[in-house]
Amino acid sequence: MTAKTDKGTIINIGKKEYWEIGMDIDGDHRLGAWQIKEIIDLTLPPKKTTKESFVTELPPDTKSAEVEVKVTRLAGSKSFELYKATKNLNFEK
């Protein structure tokens, strides 16, 4: 999620990752399937809407900004863009 100001500066609004932490019995993060015995579930649960809010201040002299929101799915070495929205915001009085 980014905002590009009228001065061309790109500002990071925020990022949220959804994933599972696989752990061994001692609570150490592991990647090997044979090692993983428990998970901490940070994924999106089925049949539910997960809501997130982001509030980011821009430089005081910003007159306008183009905000971009993207949802990307990473699978192995591949990456898929699932959603993209942009909106121009005007801050002039």
Next chain:
Amino acid sequence: MKYLKFILIVAFLVMPLIASGEYKSIDDLAKAYSDETCKTCHSKIHDEWKSSYHSQSVVHSLGGIRNFIVVGLGKEWNKPVSKEHLMRCMDCHAPQLKDASESLIKEVADLIVKAVDQKDETAKKELAKLNVNCIVCHNMKVSIEKNLHGAPEKDTYYGPTGKASPAHKTQKSNVIKSAAFCGQCHGIYTPPDGDTIGCNTLYGSYQDAYRANGGTETCQDCHMKKNNRGHTFPGAYQVDILKEGLDVYADITGVRLHPGKWIPTVVVNVGLTNKAGHRTPDG
């Protein structure tokens, strides 16, 4: 002498039976479990399957299996490669290997390590002969109620209709239409060596989060029936089904914060609705 005669006779009777179930080369094993004859009549389904990750169930997972062999077995457990241990991966990635000899198991393990560490394309090509093919789903894995219905019958193909075929014996299977069937491999798995494995927890969230919240569709409903997906079984690597499984909204607005200072501020509210029958992301 009488006992010796008995032992010899028994040995001669039993040996060929054991030998026929112990394949010593990938080619012999692949031939015994070949999908070649299936495509004579089921070419469309075969083409669909060929494009799926089930047809690449070993070569697409080489990194993880290699790590188990080199790091898990080799360094952590300090145990040699054996059929018992390799089958904890292969019971799902290539169940045909249950009929492999110990020497073939070691050869397969060597090929996996070579294919990853040396990027050996010849090794990868050999391993591509092992996969989750027609026989695996339509026979080997079809009985999840062995005590009730017995093991799958040899040379019989199980399907949702049981429609008779002149080419082979068929039987109707309700199991093959169920999510529990897929859950055999797409869920937490306890392999024969008794040490649980957590490479895939999908089926757990299907039961405990999707079904528990009123979901009624099966894996087959979304990954096979919908949009005529058939035997392509799309999943995490196909953008269409990923988009189908997720609704997103983003409300973007601007506000001038702090009276007197009037700092330009972006407010974004996002909602992500997981419409899949399981947690996402997952394997």
